[in-house]
Amino acid sequence: KRGEGQGKIATIVDVIDQNRALVDGPSSGVRRHAVPFTDIRLTKFVIKIPHGTSSKTIKKWWDKDEICKKFAETILSKRLEAMKKKKELTDFERFKLYKTKQNINKLVKEKYERMRAKYLRERPKPMTMEKKKGKSIKKKARKEKKK
Numbered sequence: 001k002r003g004e005g006q007g008k009i010a011t012i013v014d015v016i017d018q019n020r021a022l023v024d025g026p027s028s029g030v031r032r033h034a035v036p037f038t039d040i041r042l043t044k045f046v047i048k049i050p051h052g053t054s055s056k057t058i059k060k061w062w063d064k065d066e067i068c069k070k071f072a073e074t075i076l077s078k079r080l081e082a083m084k085k086k087k088e089l090t091d092f093e094r095f096k097l098y099k100t101k102q103n104i105n106k107l108v109k110e111k112y113e114r115m116r117a118k119y120l121r122e123r124p125k126p127m128t129m130e131k132k133k134g135k136s137i138k139k140k141a142r143k144e145k146k147k
């Protein structure tokens with residue numbers, strides 16, 4: 001989540017204590033160091049390695065299982081990439097994005113208002129009390145004729 005390995009994928013090599021883990025990401029550029037569990041986001045990828053394994057062994061299994069390739073296809077990876085791109089925008093690019101979103105929202109609002117107005121024009125009118133009373137009187141009159 002934060003620190004030097006932010007946005008990169010790494011392997012938990014060992015659990016140091018209840019608050020920290022030893023991580024290593026030889027293929028992703030994360031050096032071996034201790035990280036608090038609060039700064040770790042777990043993924044579904046698992047490499048079967050013994051505790052305290054060397055970086056060389058981790059790299060071998062990492063490349064064999066193609067972890068980087070699999071991670072690049074996940075939603076989390078795409079979201080991190082989008083956040084990185086958004087963070088690197090210049091002031092003018094942010095302004096253009098703001099104006100584009102504003103125009104899109106304006107078009108959506110106009111379309112919604114047109115559809116709402118059309119619905120209000122074409123919907124069936126609710127019956128008033130006078131019309132309801134008139135119908136019930138006519139029904140009573142018909143029943144009386146039948147008798």
